[in-house]
Amino acid sequence: MVAVKCPASDCKLPKREWSYGETYTCQQCVAKLIVVESDPVKLVVKPPPRDDSPRGDLRADHGGTYTLQELIADIIDNSIDATLPGGTVDVEVDFGLCDYSEEPKKWDGLNGPQRPYITITDNAKGMNQETLSRAMGKGHMKDRDPWELGHYGVGLKKSSLSNAFEITVFTKESGGEVLISRYSSCYIEVFDDNAVINKSEIENIFPWMTQTDAWAKESGTVVLLEGIPTLQKSAGEHVVASDALNEQIEETNAALGLIFHKYLQEGGATIEYKDQDTGESKSITKKLNLEVDGDDVEPIDPFLSDLVDPNDNFSTLCKNHQIRTDIDEEEHFIDVNIYIIPNDQHPLFKARSKESMDLLKLSRKSAEPQTLQGCYVYRNQRLIDYGKEGSWKGAYGSMNPKTTLLRWEVNLPCHRLLGKLEHSDWKIDTSKSQAVPTSKMQARFKNLASKTAAQRWHRLDPDYKMAPGPRATARRGATGNGTKTHSWDRWPICKLCTDKTEGWTHKKAEHKCSFCGKKGHEEPFSKEGKANKKCGSYVPRPTQTPVDDTGGASEGEDDDAPSTTGSNNGAETPIIPTPPSGKSVLIKIDSESNDPISASKQDGIRIVTINKQHIQYPELMEQLTPLVRSWEEENTVDEEE
Template sequence: MVSEWQFEVPTAGSKRLPPDGRYMEALSSQGYGFEVAIADLVDNSIDAGAQNVVIHFLRDGNELVSLVIVDDGKGMDEDELDVAMTIGGRRGYDGKALGMFGTGLKSASLSHANSVTVVSRTKRTRPAGRRWLMEHAKRGFECDIIDPTYAQDFVDFYQGCPILFQGTIVRWDGVKDFPQHGGGGQTDRYLHRTVNKLGLHLGLHLHRFLARDDFHITISVQDVRTGVEYANYGVESLDPFGYPVPGDPTYPSDFTAHIPAVGTVTLNAHVWPPHSSLDEYKAFGAVVEREGFYFYRNDRLVQAGGWNNFRQPEQHLALARVAVSLPNDPDAMVFRLTVKKDGVQASPEFARALETAEDGKGRTFTEYLADAERVYREARKRAGVTRKPALPPGRGIDPQVRHVIEDELPLLAQDEPLQFRWQKLPNDRFFEIDQEARLLLLNQHYRAALLGGRSGSLNDAPMVKSLMYLLMQDAFQRERMGSRLKDNIELWQAVLVAAARAELDRMAD
């Protein structure tokens, strides 16, 4: 028993405990989103001085088989490649590098693929390659050496696209996110959805690089057998502060926050113009989630919105966005970047500094928030619109639709959300209402007609569900339905059943 507290813990030697092979599984289970993982690999290309990055989705007919990322950066020789493929390997990151921890390439890749192959060439060395195969990695960190002939052929294949004299290729095989069966248009739908989301994510988080004349990202879809390129998209910069005219002419303005551990931090505060329909404002999910701080590290956006425990998000601050460049002092611990580079943890010291932050006009940061809220409220008032509160959208409504509803309507936050479910009903009923359970049941018999033969999912038929959500607000908010509302419901039933049956007839022809 310790008789008194000891400030120093005594030791009796040391022992080396290497990680178990299962550490690779833990490393690849950090919750990387697909777009976040790809962005992490593009960061490596930027650090390598690449001017062009091409993201290839490779398909064999209807099947997606691999994903390949090619850049024209400075490349790596064999020794540098070994370091890059080592877990936690340090490549001598300088103060302006986007990489930090030495795990991104491996953890991002193996989160989404069963194997990752890296082939690289410098101006002075022949192509070399390494591969992490998850099964080998789990047996004891065994990294495969790629056959030199294949490495040369691989680089030759991408000669001029974009590799010229040097560059790096990252190849994912066994990609977990790819459709298992490409028939019935599944591959085309997956690519349409994924390429769009990926382009938006890269366009936002790398917008400062993409705005330059000497850096480009291209997403392409190519057939591995024929070489036919199905699609080719250039990723556009999406500046979250790219409005033509501010919502308040006295902004943007720089506020200065004094944080003892890191010194002075500048907060570049903006007020977006109200009712904006620009992609830079609305293309990234719910607007209320995109208000707040936009943290940058070496010009790379690492957090897009959020108040970091300074306050709670609310609709009235939807126009407030603040750009903050993180101080390059990892030992200060005031700002801690996540390994995935998709968020920042700020210490309470940052929130305290915001309370006294001021701009050159003597305005406090709290006054800035009040100005942003005022612009939002005045715009609503000028529009003469007072929208009736609605039940929160719940299970069965597509997240994109849910975000817009939350942005556009005041919600009855204390009420249970309105949910949707497919269920077997009489064929003369398109829907049924369960007021007590806040549930709107849709007739399973007509599901195929609404989906056009596509397979169903939890959030399918977003158009029909959105219209039903809007139509049925009165029915769910009233304890008793009057004769007029009941008559309207019967009218909607008849019209919707007729429309659904017409769709079934079309499918049968």
């Protein structure tokens, strides 16, 4: 307990505990003081507040970049956060038209008949007066649970004012009374005062503010948005104002179905997190039921994940990977599911692909097939970033027509400091619509795209690895549109293979020689007679016996023996491989031979050709196997003797 004097007028202050950063008002001279040191205690007069203009701040907020759908999603975030873990919250979004009184207002969208408004109603736990006051303020930070969707404490005011001039909140805790607060642009513009007005002040100052149907609702929490320029502008482009609302209703339904699709699905969204005190892995689940203007909002899965089929490589392909990210100097991992959706021209998937594309286009007016590629970034199972420039997050340079079918589901780890650049590798903006990774994270995404994620994508794919980009590119043409069904017609054939039914499965570098079994070549000699010394069956050919100048054979040469250098009715005699040294018999595998086994002789070498694909090959082996075993036994006895 320390007694100190007031630095403003030397007043004697009472003995008490003083904490650094504390604000104190002198009871004698009413000076505002702040504690700048606690040991020893030192107080100074608090500097005067900034001379802000409420009207100026208001106009800045009206210039925000939130879309109407982002605003509504931001308010729904609060409804989900107000729901206990394991619970379900019901939210209704309604668009309406109000006939306001003719008295002049500060904003045209509040004058006269058929003016649009929106209500967002939930059945969550509601707010008490303290919570409501903080919600209507700006920048109030609280020690949030890591799984909460609220992020900066500015959503309700900042996002709402970017799209509406008047914000009214009606809320009621279980067993409590209905509380009403309004953040009014009309009030601020008239009085240049940044106040939040309550029910009695609304009724006394601006009675017209009670004219919408929403004013009569007295259960749960209701957010009423009035004076909405986006809707007003849309209404001006239509003869009937309700037509403008219908367009916005469709877009809002689709946008919310995409943003909250994991919360809307059966069973809700499960968020896994690590307890910051114990380090124990835990999880919570929350479910959202959502209506827009009376219609149920259905989840929109941008990945067509239900079309993954282990028996069909025309279907959606998916592989899971993880990327390291650091939060508050601790190692965490981003869960990445790489999807390649079906070719929209394939007969089996054409209708479903069109339906999905139509819904995604509704969710954002600028959406096109090419802009919908890229990373879909989720924070706590809620979609926050997709379909914008830079959406590849470094994995690829830019949006490319060749990767239109490639979409990455990026699930950021659950952590309360994620999104704050001073603590993590990510910066999430206040609208929760853009997640920007650091250059270090972008490099990791690029490495995943070009190296780590190179793999075999489906059990019916070729045996070799493909990176995500090339596999998605291959799907765009005949390889993926269903016009060709045989694998050997869809994929490149190894140039060393004579059998295309086997040649599509591998590349030239992985081809196994049918003579020696080594990779990357076929036969010790090419058809043109060029030697391949890498082949394990290669041995140098004996020097050819020269032919005398008179055209006759050299001494000892058989006139009837075929020549390897002469002509044969004008055609060159084929040159065959040479068997291992000291051997005069060569076994050759040929899947195109007409017989299961055949023999021929050339240049003194007996060539036995076997067709393992022939229908009679099993029968042949049944009869040969006893002979081979008998020969092995006889030779074993000879060696022992």
